[in-house]
Amino acid sequence: MLRIYNTLSKRVEEITTLEPGVVRMYTCGPTVYRYAHIGNLRTYLMADWIRRILEHGGYKVIHAKNITDVGHMRQEMLETGGDKVILAALAEGKTPEEIAQFYADTFHRDESKLNILPAHHFPWATDHVQEMIAVIERLFENGYAYQAGDNVYFDVSKFSDYGKLSGNVQAGLMEGVRSEVDPLKRDPRDFTLWKTAEPGREMKWDSPWGEGFPGWHIECSAMSTKYMGEQLDVHTGGVDNIFPHHEDEIAQSEAAFGKPFVRHWVHGQHLLADGVKMAKSAGNEFILDDLEQRGFDPMSFRYLCLTLRYRHRMNFTFSALKAAERALTSLRDRVWEWRNLPLLAKQPEEAEEWKARFTNAVNDDLDLPGGLGLTWATVRSGLPDQAKLSLLLDFDRILGLRLGDVPARYDLPGEIQSTVAERTGLRQQADYQRADELRSVISSHGYIVGDGMSETKVRPKTVMEKLGERWSTVSSSKEVESYLDRTPQLDFSFVVTANNYIDDVKRCAQSILRWSEDHEVELIVVDNGSIDGTSDWLEELQQRDSRVKVIHCDHVLGEGAAKNIGLKQSLGRTIVILDTSVEIEGDTLEPIERWLQDRSIGIVGPWGLKTDDLLHFHEEVQSGDADAMQAYCIAFRRDLLSTVGLMRETFRFYRNLDLDFSFQVRERNNRIVADGTLPMTRHEHRQWNALGEAERDQLSFKNFKRFYKKWGERSDLLVSSGEETHSH
Ligand code: AMP
Ligand code: ZN
Numbered sequence: 001m002l003r004i005y006n007t008l009s010k011r012v013e014e015i016t017t018l019e020p021g022v023v024r025m026y027t028c029g030p031t032v033y034r035y036a037h038i039g040n041l042r043t044y045l046m047a048d049w050i051r052r053i054l055e056h057g058g059y060k061v062i063h064a065k066n067i068t069d070v071g072h073m074r075q076e077m078l079e080t081g082g083d084k085v086i087l088a089a090l091a092e093g094k095t096p097e098e099i100a101q102f103y104a105d106t107f108h109r110d111e112s113k114l115n116i117l118p119a120h121h122f123p124w125a126t127d128h129v130q131e132m133i134a135v136i137e138r139l140f141e142n143g144y145a146y147q148a149g150d151n152v153y154f155d156v157s158k159f160s161d162y163g164k165l166s167g168n169v170q171a172g173l174m175e176g177v178r179s180e181v182d183p184l185k186r187d188p189r190d191f192t193l194w195k196t197a198e199p200g201r202e203m204k205w206d207s208p209w210g211e212g213f214p215g216w217h218i219e220c221s222a223m224s225t226k227y228m229g230e231q232l233d234v235h236t237g238g239v240d241n242i243f244p245h246h247e248d249e250i251a252q253s254e255a256a257f258g259k260p261f262v263r264h265w266v267h268g269q270h271l272l273a274d275g276v277k278m279a280k281s282a283g284n285e286f287i288l289d290d291l292e293q294r295g296f297d298p299m300s301f302r303y304l305c306l307t308l309r310y311r312h313r314m315n316f317t318f319s320a321l322k323a324a325e326r327a328l329t330s331l332r333d334r335v336w337e338w339r340n341l342p343l344l345a346k347q348p349e350e351a352e353e354w355k356a357r358f359t360n361a362v363n364d365d366l367d368l369p370g371g372l373g374l375t376w377a378t379v380r381s382g383l384p385d386q387a388k389l390s391l392l393l394d395f396d397r398i399l400g401l402r403l404g405d406v407p408a409r410y411d412l413p414g415e416i417q418s419t420v421a422e423r424t425g426l427r428q429q430a431d432y433q434r435a436d437e438l439r440s441v442i443s444s445h446g447y448i449v450g451d452g453m454s455e456t457k458v459r460p461k462t463v464m465e466k467l468g469e470r471w472s473t474v475s476s477s478k479e480v481e482s483y484l485d486r487t488p489q490l491d492f493s494f495v496v497t498a499n500n501y502i503d504d505v506k507r508c509a510q511s512i513l514r515w516s517e518d519h520e521v522e523l524i525v526v527d528n529g530s531i532d533g534t535s536d537w538l539e540e541l542q543q544r545d546s547r548v549k550v551i552h553c554d555h556v557l558g559e560g561a562a563k564n565i566g567l568k569q570s571l572g573r574t575i576v577i578l579d580t581s582v583e584i585e586g587d588t589l590e591p592i593e594r595w596l597q598d599r600s601i602g603i604v605g606p607w608g609l610k611t612d613d614l615l616h617f618h619e620e621v622q623s624g625d626a627d628a629m630q631a632y633c634i635a636f637r638r639d640l641l642s643t644v645g646l647m648r649e650t651f652r653f654y655r656n657l658d659l660d661f662s663f664q665v666r667e668r669n670n671r672i673v674a675d676g677t678l679p680m681t682r683h684e685h686r687q688w689n690a691l692g693e694a695e696r697d698q699l700s701f702k703n704f705k706r707f708y709k710k711w712g713e714r715s716d717l718l719v720s721s722g723e724e725t726h727s728h
Helices: 038-056 072-080 084-091 096-113 125-141 170-176 218-228 239-257 288-293 298-306 318-338 350-363 368-380 385-399 414-428 432-444 463-467 502-514 534-544 559-569 589-596 640-644 657-667 693-711
Strands: 003-006 011-014 022-027 060-065 145-148 151-154 191-196 212-214 232-238 262-268 271-273 314-316 447-451 456-460 490-498 521-528 548-553 572-578 582-584 601-605 608-611 617-621 623-625 633-637 671-675 680-682
Touching (some): 038 298, 060 218, 096 298, 125 212, 232 239, 239 262, 288 298, 298 318, 298 368, 490 589, 502 534, 534 548, 589 601, 589 671, 633 657, 640 657
Parallel strands (some): 022 232, 601 671
Antiparallel strands (some): 003 011, 145 151, 151 191
16 A cells, blocks of 8 residues: 655555545646646646556545636736736636636646546536535534625634644744735634625625635635545645645634544645746746647656656756656657567566565655666566566556557558668668668658667657757667677777766777777777766767767666677677776787787787686786786677677676686687787776775675686686697
8 A cells, every 4th residue: 555645644654545445535736827837747747646556556546636717816816916828818808717718628638648647526616616605604603714894714713723734833824824914814824715706806606795706725625525525535735735725724624524634645845947946926937838849748747757756846957858758768669669579478477576566666655766767677677578568568557658558560651661671671681881871761751760689660759869869778788789790891899888987988089099090990889877978978979980889878787788788789800898097009909900810819908917816816917828808908809709708797897897708718718918018008997996995895896706606616717727728
């Protein structure tokens, strides 16, 4: 069952219900003389997630959301000096009803664009004035209301529990109600239940207290009672509703019906823009249309809201929205790909565990960021893709990202289909160059082509892709096609993995490009989840230097996986893996090529290591045979990979991965040779220096254990064990 923070008890509590299995839930809805901004929508999304989690957990939820078309409206009109839209509409001869209808329609449309489940009841305030009058009459009967002048007020002094929700006591209250300086009130905390209409007012109703209209809060007490009874299980709203609106709702309902009004009060924190609460009056509001006009998919906003708990303020930025859209697109791409797979006869057992973990997360005070994290963990897990797909669709019953609506096959125009088919033919004939040209053609028509292991996928570009504002990303080395069975096309492939430290990346990349002019080279940079601008710089570099190829990872992959991406994509006869702390200072390629002409040599590099016991690797070997080559620079013939294999991806941290790979190479009887004269320098290794000592030790030790477990007994592979291992 969902455990969630209850503003009333100020604790995270399990939701309990009056009637077993049924949750009565009320959400303070929109005021319909203006657009709902995306801050309002964040609050409705919160309610939607609560409802989905409860329904997913087997509860029947009865949900009501009011449409405020009177009362509140007037209050805000007074505060803001009239709404431009309403004034314009009135100038066009529209009635208040027409205006309310227009904004209510827009609100429903926005909710549906965000996949917010429609409430079962959308009561309009103006349709329930009789019910409001009835509650006010009860308040009179019970002695909680009084008439003064033309108005009816709630007598707060009679309700001893006043303040139990907001904690507002006398002093604080004064501030909360400061805007209402009404001499007719007996107590400044008293609030209006009914107001007599001023001359010329159109929206007014008959009542025992004369023609008038209801106060701001009474509609929620009256309508929730009508549709769900005198007691509610859950009531939601934004934090600004806590006082006075919800405090006053409690006073009215409990004074009228003599029962506790709501069990769980849930309040969503505000959406901010430029650091302040989003509000029309602050001039920092965005509506859903604004996002769409900028080319965003409304669902990206839903995704964005999933990335932060409801109890935190969220500062809205377009760059965050872009990141959300990117991530959502990448989820949809998976779904798209996996929908083409045959169904699994039986779900693997772990699937249940994943489901349980997901449910536990979201039930834990609406930890949707945790749920989203688990969604991605599922995507990256070793489960069969079909199982991942069915888990994703199951999670999406709560997330509500409409992942199930991603079509299995997009309806591609005929000409695109035939170009894709032609390209597939070219790829089968290994004419990758022309295939790539056709990729560009397809791309210029607004479609994205991706080559999977067995088939090619094509989907329409997102708007950001059309604008060229984003690059595609990968989440694992599995997604990257291996070119290793193709014949080499170039002399050298440099493989560099970059994770921030832009200056190092620049220095390394530029030195590679500067000193490779006499050769056919490519520089493959695996941008491993950089967030400091490195990605943009690399993207630019790729655009202006055709030798450069950048693969962006959508998060920080393990070092083994990141390096494998570069290795798989390389097309050079010789591969040089370089660390970004290294700077090349002369022609390294001639000597490397010369060394590797000796086919007994597997690896050459400037910084070799030796060991006697496989426990301590010491003395940097600068010439001759070594037991291992340090990752700063490792050069080898590309075809070596077909016998020794790729790097082990269990090595997430870079340390000792080089030892492991070196031993793979040694195991296949290849020599590792050091040449300290290769013209390159090592600079500070920032990744290492940025780590605390304890962290270093821990990460290094883990990797060392991995290494030692596999190679600890293999002292036969050491140079010191004799010359016979590399005698041919
Ligand atoms: P209103 O239309 O002003 O009554 O607001 C509708 C709902 O949106 C209420 O639950 C408010 O508490 C909530 N709300 C108002 N401003 C924001 C904001 N900037 N961020 C999140 N929710 C808000
Ligand atoms: Zn309300």
